[in-house]
Structure formats: structure tokens, C-alpha cells
Amino acid sequence: MTETPQTRTDAPTLSAQYQPGEVERRRYEGWVSAGHFRADASSDRPPFSIVIPPPNVTGSLHVGHALDHTIQDTLVRRRRMQGYEALWLPGMDHAGIATQNVVERQLAAEGLSRHDLGREKFVERVWQWKAESGGAILGQMRRLGDSVDWDRERFTMDDGLSRAVQTIFKRLYDGGLIYRAERIINWCPRCLTALSDIEVDHTEDDGELVSIRYSDDVVVATTRAETMLGDTAVAVSPDDERCKHLIGTEVELPLTGRRIPIVADEHVDPSFGTGMVKVTPAHDPNDFEIGQRHGLPSLTIMDERGVITAHGPFQGLDRFEARPAIVAALRAQGLIVAEKRPYVHAVGHCSRCKTTVEPRLSLQWFVNTGPLAKAAGDAVRDGRTRIEPPELAKRYFGWVDNMHDWCISRQLWWGHRIPVWYGPDGEVVCVGPDEQPPSGDGWRQDEDVLDTWFSSALWPFSTLGWPDATPDLAKFYPTSVLVTGYDILFFWVARMMMFGLYAMKEQPDSHAVPFRVVALHGIVRDQHGKKMSKSFGNVVDPLDWIDRFGADATRFTLARGANPGSDVAVSEEWVQGSRNFCNKLWNATRFALMNGAHTEGELPATLSTVDKWILSRLQHVVTEVDQQLEGFEIAKACDTLYHFAWDDVCDWYVELVKPVLAAGGEAGDASRRVLGHVLDQLLRLLHPVMPFVTDELWTALTPGQTVVTAAWPVTDSALVDDAAEAELATVQRVVTEIRRFRSDQGLRPGQRVTARLGGLAGAGIAAHEPLIRSLVRLDEPGDGFAATATLAVTGAIGVELDTRGAIDVAAERARLEKDRAAAQKEAGQCRAKLGNPAFVDKAPEPVVNKIKDRLAAAEADLARIAAALGALPAS
RNA sequence: GGGCGCGUAGCUCAGUGGAAGAGCACUCGCCUUACAAGCGAGGGGUCGCAGGUUCGAAACCUGCCGCGCCCACCA
Numbered sequence: 001m002t003e004t005p006q007t008r009t010d011a012p013t014l015s016a017q018y019q020p021g022e023v024e025r026r027r028y029e030g031w032v033s034a035g036h037f038r039a040d041a042s043s044d045r046p047p048f049s050i051v052i053p054p055p056n057v058t059g060s061l062h063v064g065h066a067l068d069h070t071i072q073d074t075l076v077r078r079r080r081m082q083g084y085e086a087l088w089l090p091g092m093d094h095a096g097i098a099t100q101n102v103v104e105r106q107l108a109a110e111g112l113s114r115h116d117l118g119r120e121k122f123v124e125r126v127w128q129w130k131a132e133s134g135g136a137i138l139g140q141m142r143r144l145g146d147s148v149d150w151d152r153e154r155f156t157m158d159d160g161l162s163r164a165v166q167t168i169f170k171r172l173y174d175g176g177l178i179y180r181a182e183r184i185i186n187w188c189p190r191c192l193t194a195l196s197d198i199e200v201d202h203t204e205d206d207g208e209l210v211s212i213r214y215s216d217d218v219v220v221a222t223t224r225a226e227t228m229l230g231d232t233a234v235a236v237s238p239d240d241e242r243c244k245h246l247i248g249t250e251v252e253l254p255l256t257g258r259r260i261p262i263v264a265d266e267h268v269d270p271s272f273g274t275g276m277v278k279v280t281p282a283h284d285p286n287d288f289e290i291g292q293r294h295g296l297p298s299l300t301i302m303d304e305r306g307v308i309t310a311h312g313p314f315q316g317l318d319r320f321e322a323r324p325a326i327v328a329a330l331r332a333q334g335l336i337v338a339e340k341r342p343y344v345h346a347v348g349h350c351s352r353c354k355t356t357v358e359p360r361l362s363l364q365w366f367v368n369t370g371p372l373a374k375a376a377g378d379a380v381r382d383g384r385t386r387i388e389p390p391e392l393a394k395r396y397f398g399w400v401d402n403m404h405d406w407c408i409s410r411q412l413w414w415g416h417r418i419p420v421w422y423g424p425d426g427e428v429v430c431v432g433p434d435e436q437p438p439s440g441d442g443w444r445q446d447e448d449v450l451d452t453w454f455s456s457a458l459w460p461f462s463t464l465g466w467p468d469a470t471p472d473l474a475k476f477y478p479t480s481v482l483v484t485g486y487d488i489l490f491f492w493v494a495r496m497m498m499f500g501l502y503a504m505k506e507q508p509d510s511h512a513v514p515f516r517v518v519a520l521h522g523i524v525r526d527q528h529g530k531k532m533s534k535s536f537g538n539v540v541d542p543l544d545w546i547d548r549f550g551a552d553a554t555r556f557t558l559a560r561g562a563n564p565g566s567d568v569a570v571s572e573e574w575v576q577g578s579r580n581f582c583n584k585l586w587n588a589t590r591f592a593l594m595n596g597a598h599t600e601g602e603l604p605a606t607l608s609t610v611d612k613w614i615l616s617r618l619q620h621v622v623t624e625v626d627q628q629l630e631g632f633e634i635a636k637a638c639d640t641l642y643h644f645a646w647d648d649v650c651d652w653y654v655e656l657v658k659p660v661l662a663a664g665g666e667a668g669d670a671s672r673r674v675l676g677h678v679l680d681q682l683l684r685l686l687h688p689v690m691p692f693v694t695d696e697l698w699t700a701l702t703p704g705q706t707v708v709t710a711a712w713p714v715t716d717s718a719l720v721d722d723a724a725e726a727e728l729a730t731v732q733r734v735v736t737e738i739r740r741f742r743s744d745q746g747l748r749p750g751q752r753v754t755a756r757l758g759g760l761a762g763a764g765i766a767a768h769e770p771l772i773r774s775l776v777r778l779d780e781p782g783d784g785f786a787a788t789a790t791l792a793v794t795g796a797i798g799v800e801l802d803t804r805g806a807i808d809v810a811a812e813r814a815r816l817e818k819d820r821a822a823a824q825k826e827a828g829q830c831r832a833k834l835g836n837p838a839f840v841d842k843a844p845e846p847v848v849n850k851i852k853d854r855l856a857a858a859e860a861d862l863a864r865i866a867a868a869l870g871a872l873p874a875s
Numbered sequence: 876g877g878g879c880g881c882g883u884a885g886c887u888c889a890g891u892g893g894a895a896g897a898g899c900a901c902u903c904g905c906c907u908u909a910c911a912a913g914c915g916a917g918g919g920g921u922c923g924c925a926g927g928u929u930c931g932a933a934a935c936c937u938g939c940c941g942c943g944c945c946c947a948c949c950a
Contacts, residue, residue, distance in 0.1 A: 016910065184948090202947075209950085221950060235950095269949055277950050286948045346947070359948085391880080395945070398878065402946085490945085527887065527899095529943095560898080561888080566880095569887045573899060580912040591909030639889080639897070654909075736916085743904065743916040776915095826894080838930035847893050847931090854894065 014593065014700065018586035020550025024692045028142055031695075036080075036708045037147045039087035041471035048084035049476035050076055051460050052148065053484045053492070054156065056095035057130045058102050061140040063524045063532070064485065066542035067558040067568055069146050070689070071521060071634060072483045074559060077147055077688035078629055079480075081712035087476050088147060089463050091154035092134050096415040096452040097191060097199070097352050103129050103414075119413050126414050130155075143543060145551050145691045147708075152472075154463045156455040157416070163433045164462035165416045165455050168503055170432040173420075177368045177502075178408075180420075180428075184285040185407050187360035188350040189306035189319075193411040194364050195350060196451055197404060198491040200357050205347040211274065211338035212330055215251045218262070219337055221273040223345060224283075225330070226322040228253065229310040230301040231260055233279040235290055238264035240275050254335050255312070255326070263294045282361040298361055306358055319358065365409035365418060365448070369498065373403040376497035385497065385513045388632050389565040392486055392520050399490040400497075408451045415449030422446070433467075457495035460514035461503060477504070482515040485523055486565055493518055519632045520565050524558070527571030545575050552690035553579035559689045560638040581642060582693045585686070588650050589679055589697040595661045597676040599702050604670040608660070610771070611674040612724035614653045617644065618678055623715045625685050634689070641686055649678060652732065659774045676701060681713045731768050738776045744815055745808055816869050823861040830855035 031037065039049075050072050055065060072088060080086040103126045104114055114122045134155070141148065154161060172178040186195040207223040214220060218234055231253055236243035243262075250259045267290055268277050281291030281298040291298055301310040306319040313329070314322050330336050348357035377400040379385050380393055387393040409418060419431045424442025431437045437445065455462070460479050464472040478500075484493065500514030525531055526538040533539065545554040556578040561568035607615070621644045628637035657671045680701055687694040687707045698707035830851050833839050840848060 014909090017912070018910095223950075267949085272949055274950095279950095284948075284950085286950080289948085345949090394879065398946070487945090525887090529887070563889080566888090571887085571899090574887085576912075577899065580910095583910065583912050587910035587913090589909085594909070636889080643897085650909085651914085655914095739915060740917085746904075829894085833931085836930060840930085842930050843893075850893080 014586065014590040016587070016590075018550070018583045018693060020552065020582070020692065021547075023696045024143070024145070024546075024551050027692050027695050028145060031147070031706075031708055032150065034706070036706070037088070037149050038151055039085055039149050039476070041085075041475040043085045045083055045085040047087070047475050047480070048076070048079040049087040049089070049479045050481055050483065051089045051463055051479055052091060053482075053488075054091045054093040054154075054456065054459060055137055056098055057092045057134045057137070057155075058095050058099045059133075060136055061144075061542060063540050063542045063545075063558070063570070065140075066144060066554060067521060067524050067562060068483060068485065069141065069144050070555040070558050071519070071562055071632075072481075073144075073146055073555075073691070074629070074634055074688040075481060075483070075519075075632075077691060077708070078712060080147070080708070081684065081687070081710060083711070085475070087149055087152070089152050089154065089476075090138075090141065090146070090148035090150065091459075091463060092137060092156070093452065093456055094130070094155065094157040094415065096410060096412055096449060097193065098452075099126060099130070100412050100414040101191070101352055114413065122413055140543060143546050143551060145555070147691070152463070156452070156459070160465065161455060161458070161462045162416055164458050164466055165450065166419045166431075166433040167467040168458060168499060169419055169450070169454075170430055172367065172502070173430040177372065178365060179368060180363065180365050182361060182363045183366070183407075184283075184288045184359045184361050185364050186348060186357045187304070187362065188353065188355050189304065189358050190353050190355040191350060191412075192304055194360075194362065194407050194409060195357065196407050196453070198453075199351045200348040201351045201354075202346045202348055204344050207343045207345050207347070209338075209343040210327055210336055212254070212278075213335045213337045214254060214278075217246055218251045218276055219274045220276050220278040221338075222278055223343060224323065225326045226308065226314070226319055227280040227283045227301070228278055228326065229256060229308070229312075229314065230280045230282050230299040231278045232281055232291065232296045232299055233260050233294065234262045235265040235268050235277045235279050236262060237268040237270040237275060238266065240268075240270035242270075243275060254333065255329060256310075261294075261296075263290070263296075265290050265293065284359055288361065300361060302358065302360075304360070364407050365446075367406040367408055369403045369406050372498035372502055373400040373494070375501045376400045376494055379497060379501060379513050384510050385515060386517045388517055388519045392489065392565050395486070396489055396494065400494050403494075406451075408454050409446075409448040410451055411447070412449050415452065416455060418446040418448050418450060420446045453491060453495055456492055457499040458503070460496055460500055466503060478511060478513050479515045481517045481519050483519045483521070486520040487523060489518075489520060517632075521562055522565060522567035525567050525569045527569055527573070529567070529569050540570070540572075545572070549575045549579040550582060550692070552582050552693045556581060556638060556690050559634050560642070562634045563636075564632050581646070582690065584646060584650060585683070585693060585697060588645070588654060589683075589700065591654060592675050592679055593700060595675075596672045597679065597701070598672060599676040599680045601673065603677060604673055606666075607670060607674065608667055609724050609727050609768070610653065610656045610660070611671055612719075612721045613728040614648065614678055615674060615719045616721040616725050617648050618681055619715050619717065619720045622681065622685065622713045626713075626715070629688070638689060641682070641689075645682055645686070649682065652728075653678070655775055656771055659770065683707060684710055684713050727768075731772060735772055735775045738772070741812075742776070744811060813869065816865050820862065820865045820869075823858045823865065827855060827858035827862065830858060 052072065053068060055061060061069075076086050076088040100114075103122070106129070107113060107117070107125075117125065138153075169178060186197065186200045187193075188195055209221050209223055210225055211219050211221045212225065212228065214234060220234060222228065234251060236246060238247075246262045247264045249262050251262060252258070253260050263279075265277075267286060268275065277287075279287045279290050279296065281288045281296055282300040283302065288298065290296070299310075301308060302319060303309050308314045308317045308319065308322045314325060317325060327336065349355065350357055377397055380387060380396060387396060419437075421427075421429045421431060421437050421443055422445075423429065423438065427438075429438055437443070458466070460482070461473060461477055464470060464477055466473055466477075482493065482496070496514045501512050504512040504514075523531065526540075530536065530538060542554055545557075553575050557570055557575045558568060560574075560578070561570060603615075604611075621640060624640050625637045628634070628640065653675075657675060660671045661668050661675075680698065683694040683698045683701070684707055687698070687710075691708070695707045698710070699705065833851050834848075834855065
């Protein structure tokens with residue numbers, strides 16, 4: 001076969017190794033300029049839409065984004081191939097507090113604060129930073145191969161989205177679901193802003209619990225002694241006999257001389273500590289509630305930076321300086337009854353800067369989440385939106401069913417300014433997007449901006465043009481799937497559900513939800529399952545992997561671990577493995593092209609068993625992969641394709657057809673067409689996960705076309721062929737057994753082996769004798785044998801192997817004895833089962849038959865092993 | 876404190892009632908004319924522990940042990 005038959009003259013020559021870099025750049029630009037990713041709202045194809053979870057403009061994409069994007073791209077590319085009008089809408093989030101912090105740090109490096117610039121100049125500066133940082137993210141998305149519609153890129157602060165924000169704010173305000181109130185909120189004394197519950201991280205911190213004697217009868221315990229300056233009552237349980245006599249009396253608050261009442265409140269647990277609680281309504285959420293119930297005054301003793309403002313010796317001290325100072329002062333007066341003792345308790349920290357959060361009484365804007373959260377829960381409960389995997393729906397319910405009102409005002413400059421104006425006489429006017437704000441002396445706009453998540457919550461419809469009735473909104477809302485990590489199920493997904501249902505409530509119920517399915521994945525971890533963190537030094541940059549191994553290898557590695565809802569462990573070695581897989585595909589296609597494989601015309605009517613077998617296997621794979629992707633089981637789809645490509649196609653089919661292709665003739669022609677078809681279909685199936693290499697190869701196989709818009713494979717049940725699969729299974733077993741013999745015997749490659757395969761005739765394998773010989777490199781029968789071993793591969797099939805050197809009879813005997821022991825055990829187990837009347841009676845028939853088959857096989861094996869042992873020469 | 880989840884090969888993980896699996900790692904043998912980023916053959920697991928349900932359990936139930944995550948206003 002020096003002359004390769006029928007090599008196509010137009011087939012491109014491929015190098016021996018896949019070089020991703022150049023291919024990726026060329027392919028991506030080609031896709032974009034051809035407009036393959038542009039969605040058309042006016043088409044009559046069925047819609048499929050995904051909005052990207054908008055990354056923060058501040059950051060760069062990490063490997064978690066790469067996972068998130070790979071999953072989305074896989075879903076979108078498959079739907080596109082299936083003929084859907086597929087839209088993947090890209091964009092970014094302005095990330096209010098995070099971005100403002102970054103720019104403030106830059107300013108600090110220049111020795112400036114935002115106040116030095118003033119609001120307008122500062123915001124300008126943030127926009128500049130956004131342009132730089134955002135550009136880098138878009139570049140990363142191109143490198144990943146994201147098939148997003150660049151014409152529809154959005155930003156949470158662009159004009160359209162700002163209008164959406166103002167519109168929904170006005171609607172909620174008019175509907176009574178947004179209100180302004182003085183409440184205890186989480187306050188960051190460093191960022192100088194309110195935070196919502198989800199912007200607070202709790203950690204178990206060591207504190208010290210001290211007990212303070214307020215009077216002979218009144219002793220309270222606290223970890224925050226400094227707040228006593230703001231106490232306006234002591235509370236006891238109404239059921240506590242020890243304290244009954246105190247209710248309604250007063251006590252003098254040490255260090256202040258103020259007299260405060262003792263009240264009875266249900267909140268107090270009589271079994272904890274002394275059963276008496278100091279009440280500081282202005283600095284503790286519980287105490288605030290108690291204060292409300294008893295009409296207690298709220299005494300603020302700290303400013304926004306956490307510095308004591310209460311008159312007296314502690315004024316001007318930071319809260320953490322004031323604590324020991326006050327304890328010391330109390331001790332000096334003999335009022336510390338129990339020494340400090342260590343006490344572990346949960347302390348809130350600002351999720352952005354880690355500063356200890358201070359509960360602070362202040363005037364803020366809130367969303368009344370009650371009705372919104374109820375609707376968000378119901379939509380999942382009744383299946384209008386499905387959460388995948390379903391187990392995670394419990395977490396979702398836990399969140400929406402227990403949601404507190406949402407503090408949405410932030411004392412920041414970067415964000416959507418609250419569209420409320422205050423008049424000189426205390427008027428409050430909420431201004432809609434198409435209305436003029438009130439003008440004239442004394443009118444001013446609220447200084448605060450909205451929580452970033454307020455605009456993120458609108459993302460699935462604000463990006464499609466809402467509040468206008470745009471063609472995009474009509475075509476692509478509700479979006480088909482939301483793909484995101486389970487870690488933001490609560491704060492983002494739940495809020496999109498709330499606002500989507502509210503904004504779209506004029507739609508029929510089933511069309512108001514922002515997405516039909518929420519497909520959740522986990523976070524990316526390192527090869528030991530450790531969370532990636534900068535301090536641990538195990539963070540990987542997806543671009544680094546893309547540079548060294550290619551985008552497809554990076555994507556395949558992540559996709560291969562993407563079991564729904566579970567974390568993904570990755571390491572560089574695994575990316576290498578994926579890179580090797582890309583190369584395997586590359587070389588398989590290269591081999592095919594060198595041997596004249598093609599995709600022209602129908603499949604041949606007459607097919608060899610081998611061709612029938614691979615086509616049958618392909619049908620199973622098409623069915624399986626399709627189901628797996630439909631169910632978001634991307635990891636399983638990858639696994640199915642990996643093994644089909646590597647094991648079935650490369651290791652078996654290609655090796656089996658080599659002699660056929662070399663021999664030429666009609667059989668060769670048929671196999672050329674089949675090989676072309678199998679690769680064509682395989683590359684289509686793999687394309688959603690590994691878009692670059694598959695397109696490069698598919699185009700080589702089908703010049704002038706792209707797999708991006710090629711049709712997604714469909715199962716052809718006429719090609720399923722059980723008989724061919726069974727026949728090939730036998731061939732594979734024969735081949736493997738012969739190879740095992742050679743390997744066990746340590747036969748050198750140059751050492752000649754002869755086999756008589758006559759015994760195969762009974763199983764219809766005789767026709768494949770040339771194939772088997774070619775796969776195990778057997779010579780034709782010869783003479784001059786020095787030793788003979790007989791191996792019965794299956795019960796009915798015998799293979800005689802002759803070697804020209806003496807075989808290791810002892811080794812072969814040991815092997816056969818081992819096999820015999822295994823077969824005996826197997827037979828014993830089967831007999832025991834079949835001898836159990838309960839089993840035969842109750843087990844389903846197919847199961848019983850299976851056991852009978854196993855027993856028959858084991859008995860046949862025993863027979864053949866006995867024969868083989870008998871044929872072994874004496875040692 | 877409440878809730879959820881996990882414990883299967885050295886590592887990371889599939890496997891939800893009918894013969895213990897994959898990738899990587901490991902051992903041995905091969906530069907076989909698509910690919911050494913490759914080919915062939917192997918070794919390796921009382922499926923956390925103890926009970927229970929069942930003809931049959933890695934899978935279902937109970938308890939225990941060991942991890943992890945989320946939520947949380949007992950001073």
C-alpha cells in the first residue's frame with residue numbers, strides 16, 4: 001500500500017499535531033464576520049435564548065467563568081445546529097460597590113479620595129476604568145470561543161437598562177412595594193454604605209462575654225460592652241419567676257447616670273445567661289424590635305465610621321477601642337461580675353472589604369419582598385420554572401420563603417441613582433423614566449444609588465428592550481435556560497424571578513417567568529478538590545491554559561467534569577489529556593483524508609460487518625449524547641463521545657479498516673464513505689463542546705462549509721444492527737485474548753507467532769480471520785514449531801497459537817488456573833442463585849435468563865480451560 | 876442553632892435494586908507506515924461503620940463516625 005488509493009487531490013494536508021493557536025484566531029474571526037452568532041428576532045424558527053450571567057466589569061474571567069461559558073456555549077451551539085433561532089446575549093455588570101472600591105483604591109494610590117474629585121468627576125473616572133477592564137473581558141470571551149451575539153452586548157448602566165431600572169422602581173414604588181424607612185441595617189464603617197444581607201459574610205469569631213452589674217438585681221451579659229452607652233432598657237422574660245418583681249421598675253445605667261426601665265419581652269430566653277438582656281435599639285436589630293414593641297427611644301452612640309459620639313470620656317474612641325475602655329471603667333467601679341471569658345459567635349463582615357459590619361439605625365430604601373418572593377417560589381413550585389438538578393430547588397425555597405425585606409439604597413456614587421426627589425416642604429416624588437423631575441428652589445434628588453443586584457435582577461428582560469415591547473422581547477422572552485453556579489442561586493436567581501414575574505405580570509403566567517430552566521453547576525476546584533483561592537496559590541487563569549493547550553482542551557476538561565450541580569475538579573494534567581484528545585481527533589481525520597474518506601453521496605447499500613458495526617455504534621452514541629445534552633448532563637455526553645471516538649473509532653474501526661482501505665476495490669470504497677460519515681457525525685456531536693478543532697476538521701472533510709451551521713445528527717434506527725455488534729464483540733474478544741497471550745508470554749515483536757483460527761468458523765468469525773491476523777500481527781501458518789498452546793477464547797471458539805520459541809508453560813498454566821478459579825466461582829454463584837426457589841420465583845424473567853446465560857458461559861469457559869490445560873506440554 | 880449534601884481504585888469522580896466502572900497515576904511490552912500528545916497487555920476496591928428491608932443492596936430505611944456547604948439577630 002505504498003500508493004494510497006483514491007486520495008482526493010483537494011484534501012488539505014494536515015500536520016501531524018494539532019496547533020490550536022492559529023486555528024482558533026482564524027476560526028473565531030470567521031464565525032463572527034459570517035454572522036453565525038447573530039440572532040434574528042423576525043425569523044420563524046423556534047427561539048432559544050440564554051442571557052449570560054454578566055461578569056463584573058472590575059474583574060477578569062476566572063476558570064469558573066470558563067466553565068459557566070462552556071456550558072452555555074454547548075447548549076446554544078447545539079440548538080443552533082438543531083435549527084433554532086439561537087441567541088446568547090453577552091454583557092457585563094457595573095458591580096457598584098466592587099467597582100467603586102477598585103477605583104477608590106487607584107485614587108488612594110494617587111493620594112486622592114473620591115471627595116477630592118467630586119461626584120461627577122469620580123463617576124467619569126469609573127467609566128474610564130470600565131472601558132479598559134470591560135475590554136479585557138470581551139477579549140477573554142473571544143478566546144474561549146463564546147458564540148455570543150456581539151450586536152446585542154449590554155451593560156447594566158447603559159441607557160436602555162437604566163431606563164428599565166427607573167421604570168420598575170417607579171412601578172414598585174407606586175405599587176407600595178418600595179418604601180423608605182428608618183431601620184437597623186448592615187452598615188460597613190469603611191465603605192460608609194448600607195449593605196444587604198447577602199453582602200454580609202458571617203464568620204465564627206472569638207469574642208469575650210462579660211457580665212455587667214447594672215444594679216444589685218440586674219446583671220446583663222454582652223460581647224459588645226460599648227453599646228451599653230446606648231441602652232434604653234433592660235429586658236427580661238415575662239415567664240421568668242426570678243425577674244418578675246423587676247418588671248416595671250427602673251435601674252440606673254452605669255457610667256451614664258441615666259435611669260432606664262425594665263421591660264418584659266418574649267424575645268428573652270430565660271435559660272440563657274442571667275435571663276436579662278440589655279436593650280440598645282439603635283445598634284442591634286433585636287433590640288430595635290424590642291424598642292418598637294415597648295416604645296423605647298433609640299439612642300445612637302456611634303457615627304458612620306464606628307466612632308463613639310455619646311458625650312463623656314469615651315467620645316471620639318473607635319468602637320474597638322471603646323470596648324476595652326468601657327470594660328475597664330466598669331471594672332474600676334466593681335461592676336464586672338464575671339470575668340471575660342472566650343466566646344465564639346458569628347460576626348458579620350463586609351463581603352467587599354471584610355470590615356466588621358455594624359448594625360446601624362438609618363433611613364434607607366427597601367423592597368417589600370413578601371409578595372414578590374411568594375410569586376418567585378410559586379413559579380418553581382408549579383413548574384413554570386424548573387431547577388436542575390431538582391435537589392437544589394430546596395435551597396431556593398429555603399431562601400424565597402424566608403426572605404427579609406431588601407435594603408436597596410447604597411451610599412455610593414457608582415450606580416443607578418434613586419429616582420426620587422425631595423421638595424422644600426417635605427414632598428417626595430418618584431420620577432418615572434419619561435417624566436421631568438420637579439425643578440425649582442429646594443428640590444433635590446436622593447443622593448443614594450441602588451444596590452447592584454437591583455439592576456441585575458432585571459437582566460433577562462432589560463437586555464431584550466424592556467420596558468418597550470420590542471421584537472426581541474417578544475421572540476426571546478422568557479429565556480430558555482439560565483446557566484449559573486449554585487453559589488448565586490439565592491441572591492441573583494431568586495431576584496430575577498421576583499422582578500421578572502412582577503415586570504411581566506401582564507403576560508400569561510407561564511410566560512412571565514424569566515427562564516424556563518435554571519441549570520446550575522458547581523464551582524471549579526483544584527485537583528485535590530480544594531477551593532481555588534489567591535492566598536492558597538492554586539488559582540488558574542483560563543487564558544494560560546488556552547495559550548498552552550488550546551481553548552477546546554480547556555473547554556473539554558471543564559465540560560467533562562460538569563455534572564449538574566456539583567463541583568468540578570481540574571488540574572493541568574487533565575487539560576493535557578484533553579489536548580491529547582483534540583490531537584487524536586486531528587490525526588484520525590488526517591488518516592481518513594490521506595485514505596480518501598469523504599462525505600459525498602449516500603451511504604453504500606452494501607456494507608461489511610465492520611462498517612455495519614461502527615454505524616450501529618454511532619446510532620447509539622447519537623441517541624445517548626442527544627439525551628444527555630437535553631438533560632444538561634454535559635459531563636456524561638463528553639464521556640460518551642470520548643470513548644466512542646477513542647475506543648470504537650480510533651482503536652478498533654480505523655485499525656479494522658486499514659487493510660480494507662489498502663486493498664481498495666468496492667469494499668474499500670464503501671469503507672471510505674463510512675469512515676467519512678462517522679467522522680462527519682462525530683465532529684458534529686463534539687462541536688458544541690470543542691468548536692475550534694471540530695470546525696477545522698469538518699471543513700477539511702467538507703470543503704467550503706462550516707459545522708457551526710451544520711445539522712445536528714439524528715438517530716437512524718435503520719442502521720442499528722445488533723447482529724453486527726455481537727459479531728464484532730466476538731472479534732474483539734478473540735483479538736484481545738491473543739494479544740494477552742503474547743503479552744503474558746513476553747514474545748518479542750520479531751518473534752513469529754502462528755495461529756490456526758479454524759475453530760472460529762462455528763461462530764461465523766472465519767470471514768474476519770484476515771482482520772484478526774492484521775490486528776494481532778500473526779503470520780500465516782508455517783512449520784517448525786517448537787511449542788504449542790491452545791487457547792479457547794470463548795466456549796465455542798478455539799484458537800491455536802504456535803510459536804517458534806518455547807513458550808513459558810508454567811506461566812500459561814498459572815494463567816489458566818487463575819481463569820479456572822474465576823470461572824468456577826462464577827459458575828458456583830450462578831448455580832446458587834438458580835437453586836434458590838425464591839429467586840427463580842420472584843426475580844424478573846430477563847434477570848433469570850441472564851444468570852442462566854452466565855452459567856452457560858462459565859461452564860463453557862471451564863471446558864475450554866480444561867482443554868487448554870490438557871493441550872499444554874508437560875513442563 | 877437550623878437546613879442541605881457527601882464518604883466507591885493512589886487522586887478526581889460516574890454508577891439510585893439485578894455480574895464493581897472511567898479519566899489520570901502505576902507496572903510490563905512496543906518508535907506497528909494517523910497520532911510516542913501514541914499502541915498493546917496488566918495490577919489495584921470487605922463501595923465510611925453497624926443494623927434493617929429484599930430472592931438480591933454500592934444503591935432503599937435507621938443509627939453512628941468523618942468531611943463539606945448554605946442559612947442564622949440568643950444577649
